[in-house]
Amino acid sequence: MPLLEITRLTKTYARPGGGTHRVVDVREFSLEAGAQLALRGESGTGKTTFLNLIAGILAPDDGGIVVAGRDLAQLGEAGRDRHRAEHIGYIFQTFNLLQGHTALENVELGMAFGRGVDRAHAAALLQRVGLGDRLGHFPRQLSTGQQQRVAVARALANKPKLVLADEPTGNLDRRHGREALELIREVCRETGAALLLVSHDERVLAAFERMQDFATLNRALAEAAK
Amino acid sequence: MILNLIYRSLRQHALATLVTAAGIALAAGLLLTVWVVKTQSQAVFAATNSGFDAVLGARGSKLQLVLNAIFHLEASPGNIAAADYEMIRRHPAVKAAIPLALGDTVEGWRIAGTTTQLFDEIEYLPGKRYAFAAGRNFKLGAEEAVVGSYVAQQLGWKVGSHFHPHHGLSEEAGHEHEEHYDVVGILAPTNTPADRVVWIPLEGVQTMSGHNPLAATELSAVLLQLRAPTAGLMMSNQLNASGGRLTFAYPIGSIVAELFNKISWVDRVLTLVAWLVAAVAAASVLVGIYNSMSARARDLAILRALGARRRTVFGAVVGEAAAVGLLGAAAGFAVYAVLGGAVAALIRAQTGVALAPWQWNPVFWWTPAVLVGLCVLGGLVPAIKAYRLPVAETIAPVS
Structure with a gap:
C-alpha cells in the first residue's frame, strides 16, 4: 500500500467578486514509502494548495487523501493537525522559522506538537545539517542557507514518514540551493522518509530521478485553460 | 508547551511586555495602597483610644x-x-x-x-x-x-x-x-x-x-x-x-468612625481612580497584544502548520496576557511597598498611629486575581483572532 494515496481530490475557492475558482482537481496520485518525487509547475498552478491539502492544513472539498494509512478527509481539523504533527514534515520556500526562537528551539518546535520534545535528538539533527555550533543562534544571526538547514532539521524532527518541500531552494542562491537540495534528499534517505517536492526550477527538477508535471496531474489547470 | 510558547513570546516582545507590566504594576500598587490604608486606618484609628473609654x-x-x-x-x-x-x-x-x-x-x-x-x-x-x-x-x-x-x-x-x-x-x-x-x-x-x-x-x-x-x-x-x-x-x-x-x-471608637464616614467620599474617589488605572492597564494589554497580532500572525500560522491546534495558539495568546498581568501584579507589590510604606510613614508622622502595611489583608489575593482576570479578558480578542487565523494564506507565498 502506498504511503500517500490521493483519489478524486478537489479544492475550490470563492472568488472575491463572486463565483468560485477550482484550484485543485487531481484524480489519482500516489507515492510509496521512502520514494522521492519532484512535481514541476509554474507559480499559481495550485502546487502549494496541493501540498497544503496533503499536509491537512487545508480541508478538501471532495476526495480522499490517505497518508500513512489515515484518510485525512475523514478527520476533523484537530485530527489533521495531530496527524500532520506526527507524520508529516514541511519545508517552506520562506523557511518560516520563528524569529524569537533559537535554531535549537525551532527544531524542538517541530517535535512539540507531535511525539514530544527530545532536545538531544534536535541537537543531533542540527549537527547533521552542519549547524552543531549554531544551536543557540537566532534566525537573524544565520545566513539564508543556514536558516534553510534549520528548516530541514525541523521538518525531520518528528521522524516523519512524508516530507513535503515547497520550492525549498527558491530563496537561496545557486550554490546554497544545490547544497540545500542535496541535504534534503540525503536526510530523507537516511531517515526513510518519502519526499514530495514541488518546484519550477529546472536545475532542481533535474536532480530527481522521478519527476512529474503538475499540469498533467491537476485537471483544474486544463479546465481553466479551456 | 504552551508555557514554553508564552515564555518565548514574552522574551521576544520584552520591551512591550515590560511597559505593559509596569502599567499594571502601578494599578496594582495604587489599589493595594488605597485599600489597605482605607481598611486598616479605619480599624486602627477606631481602636486607638490610648486605653480610655x-x-x-x-x-x-x-x-x-x-x-x-x-x-x-x-x-x-x-x-x-x-x-x-x-x-x-x-x-x-x-x-x-x-x-x-x-x-x-x-x-x-x-x-x-x-x-x-x-x-x-x-x-x-x-x-x-x-x-x-x-x-x-x-x-x-x-x-x-x-x-x-x-x-x-x-x-x-x-x-x-x-x-x-x-x-x-x-x-x-x-x-x-x-x-x-x-x-x-x-x-x-x-x-x-x-x-x-x-x-x-x-x-x-x-x-x-x-x-x-x-x-x-x-x-x-x-x-x-x-x-x-x-x-x-x-x-x-x-x-x-x-x-x-x-x-x-x-464610645471613642464610634466617634472616630464618624470621621471616616464623613470622609468616605475620599476613599471612594481614590478607589475609583485605582480601578480606572487598572482598566486602562488591562486595555493596554489588549491593545498591545492586538497591535502585535499582525506581526505575530505569521508565527502563529507557522505553529499551526507544525501541528499546533487552534486551542493551543488560543491558549498561548490568552496565557501571554495572563502572564503579563501576573508579572504586573507581582511588581505591583513592589510599588505597594514603596507607596504603602510612604503613606503609612506619613500617617504615623501626622497622627502617631502606626499602620502595618504587610499585615494580611484579603486585597493581597483579590487584587492580583482581578488584574490577571482583566488581562485575560483583554487577551481574549487577539486570542480569538489567533484562533481564526487562516493558516495557508498567512504562512506562505502560493506557488
Whole structure:
C-alpha cells in the first residue's frame, strides 16, 4: 500500500467578486514509502494548495487523501493537525522559522506538537545539517542557507514518514540551493522518509530521478485553460 | 508547551511586555495602597483610644474633643472647670480620670500637661503600660518633661535636652514662654498618638507665664477609664444633657468612625481612580497584544502548520496576557511597598498611629486575581483572532 494515496481530490475557492475558482482537481496520485518525487509547475498552478491539502492544513472539498494509512478527509481539523504533527514534515520556500526562537528551539518546535520534545535528538539533527555550533543562534544571526538547514532539521524532527518541500531552494542562491537540495534528499534517505517536492526550477527538477508535471496531474489547470 | 510558547513570546516582545507590566504594576500598587490604608486606618484609628473609654470636655463636638484629647489633632473646644474634674474623678462609675491641659507647643510638637498617673498606672493597650526608653517620669511641680518617642527622634532630643514652650498651637502665632523645661524621660515607642507629644506636669501648662491666671485651674479635657462599659451610656445621657456645659464623648471608637464616614467620599474617589488605572492597564494589554497580532500572525500560522491546534495558539495568546498581568501584579507589590510604606510613614508622622502595611489583608489575593482576570479578558480578542487565523494564506507565498 502506498504511503500517500490521493483519489478524486478537489479544492475550490470563492472568488472575491463572486463565483468560485477550482484550484485543485487531481484524480489519482500516489507515492510509496521512502520514494522521492519532484512535481514541476509554474507559480499559481495550485502546487502549494496541493501540498497544503496533503499536509491537512487545508480541508478538501471532495476526495480522499490517505497518508500513512489515515484518510485525512475523514478527520476533523484537530485530527489533521495531530496527524500532520506526527507524520508529516514541511519545508517552506520562506523557511518560516520563528524569529524569537533559537535554531535549537525551532527544531524542538517541530517535535512539540507531535511525539514530544527530545532536545538531544534536535541537537543531533542540527549537527547533521552542519549547524552543531549554531544551536543557540537566532534566525537573524544565520545566513539564508543556514536558516534553510534549520528548516530541514525541523521538518525531520518528528521522524516523519512524508516530507513535503515547497520550492525549498527558491530563496537561496545557486550554490546554497544545490547544497540545500542535496541535504534534503540525503536526510530523507537516511531517515526513510518519502519526499514530495514541488518546484519550477529546472536545475532542481533535474536532480530527481522521478519527476512529474503538475499540469498533467491537476485537471483544474486544463479546465481553466479551456 | 504552551508555557514554553508564552515564555518565548514574552522574551521576544520584552520591551512591550515590560511597559505593559509596569502599567499594571502601578494599578496594582495604587489599589493595594488605597485599600489597605482605607481598611486598616479605619480599624486602627477606631481602636486607638490610648486605653480610655471616654473623654470629658467643654461643650462642643464629640469628634473635635476626641481628636484633640486622644489624637492630639484639632484645637480644643474649650476648657472645663476644676470642679467638673473633681466631679467626674469622684464619680462611682469612673475607675481613672486623667486630666489634660493643652495649648502650647515646642517646635511644632504639642505639649500636654497631665499627671504622673498616666505613665505610672494607665495601660494604653490591654497589658501594656508606658515604658521609658531612657530616664524617668517627670515630678509634679518641676519644670521637667517626658517626651514621646517620635518627637525625641525627630528633634534629636535625649535626657538632659531642654526647651522653652511656645504659646499656641502654631509656630507663627504666639510667643515663647519664659519657662525652661528639662527632658527627664524618653518614652519607648507605643505606636499611638502619645509618641508625638511632649508631656509636662499639669500645673506647668496651667500656670505657664502668659496664660490667663483666672483659668489656672481649668482643664482642656479629662481622659476616663470606666469601671464597666455599661456606665458609659448612662453617663453620656446624664452629662451631655446637663445644661449644655460639658461634652462626654463615648464610645471613642464610634466617634472616630464618624470621621471616616464623613470622609468616605475620599476613599471612594481614590478607589475609583485605582480601578480606572487598572482598566486602562488591562486595555493596554489588549491593545498591545492586538497591535502585535499582525506581526505575530505569521508565527502563529507557522505553529499551526507544525501541528499546533487552534486551542493551543488560543491558549498561548490568552496565557501571554495572563502572564503579563501576573508579572504586573507581582511588581505591583513592589510599588505597594514603596507607596504603602510612604503613606503609612506619613500617617504615623501626622497622627502617631502606626499602620502595618504587610499585615494580611484579603486585597493581597483579590487584587492580583482581578488584574490577571482583566488581562485575560483583554487577551481574549487577539486570542480569538489567533484562533481564526487562516493558516495557508498567512504562512506562505502560493506557488
